[in-house]
Amino acid sequence: MSIQVALHHHTRYExxxxxxxxxxxVRLRPAYHARTPIIAYGIExxxxxxxxxxxxxxxxxxxxxxxxxxxxxxxxxxxxxxxxMTVINPFDFFIAEYADQFPFDYxxxxxxxxxxxxxxxxxxxSVDDFVxxxxxxxxxxxxxxxxxxQIAHRRVDYTVRLEPGVQTPAETLRIGxxxxxxxxxxxxxVFRKLGMAARFVSGYxxxxxx
Numbered sequence: 285m286s287i288q289v290a291l292h293h294h295t296r297y298e299x300x301x302x303x304x305x306x307x308x309x310v311r312l313r314p315a316y317h318a319r320t321p322i323i324a325y326g327i328e329x330x331x332x333x334x335x336x337x338x339x340x341x342x343x344x345x346x347x348x349x350x351x352x353x354x355x356x357x358x359x360x361x362x363x364x365x366x367x368x369m370t371v372i373n374p375f376d377f378f379i380a381e382y383a384d385q386f387p388f389d390y391x392x393x394x395x396x397x398x399x400x401x402x403x404x405x406x407x408x409x410s411v412d413d414f415v416x417x418x419x420x421x422x423x424x425x426x427x428x429x430x431x432x433x434q435i436a437h438r439r440v441d442y443t444v445r446l447e448p449g450v451q452t453p454a455e456t457l458r459i460g461x462x463x464x465x466x467x468x469x470x471x472x473x474v475f476r477k478l479g480m481a482a483r484f485v486s487g488y489x490x491x492x493x494x
Contacts, residue, residue, distance in 0.1 A: 404477055
């Protein structure tokens with residue numbers, strides 16, 4: 285039997301005086317292709333005098349576009365959702381035969397689509413040294429992915445970090461710790477340097493206690 289959890293997310297901005305704001309894009313709705321079932325979802329935004337349109341970004345993520353015709357002195361966003369924490373097998377996916385060994389070459393039609401996720405956005409000698417410790421060849425891609433994650437796990441300690449933004453991969457390696465988003469961005473850059481397409485995703489971390 286799965287467990288249902290309720291999530292409450294509240295963000296509030298207050299301004300010293302009434303101001304005009306450009307259209308606001310709110311990305312606080314789970315992706316439609318997410319594997320965790322969302323049973324209920326609701327979003328409330330204040331001031332009430334606004335127009336809302338739901339859109340999708342180029343990656344298929346839902347986002348709400350809010351237009352405020354009058355000046356505002358605050359912006360209040362409240363999201364409530366219920367998620368079904370059903371057990372998911374993380375290895376339940378299909379790998380094309382040509383890519384089941386590492387290294388491999390993407391097929392031309394896939395390479396064009398994946399090119400944005402192969403671009404190395406941050407470069408540093410310390411990251412290159414870290415990448416050099418990764419396995420260079422394997423007969424099973426899943427084993428390769430697991431080993432890379434294990435190497436990162438041994439190198440970077442997990443910590444809860446409330447500061448905004450994401451650490452650079454070099455900073456995460458230098459201090460040897462980071463939040464989940466810091467480790468995810470490090471791994472994204474590592475995989476890209478190894479020639480594998482990777483992108484960053486975000487979400488909520490829900491840890492259940494006994």
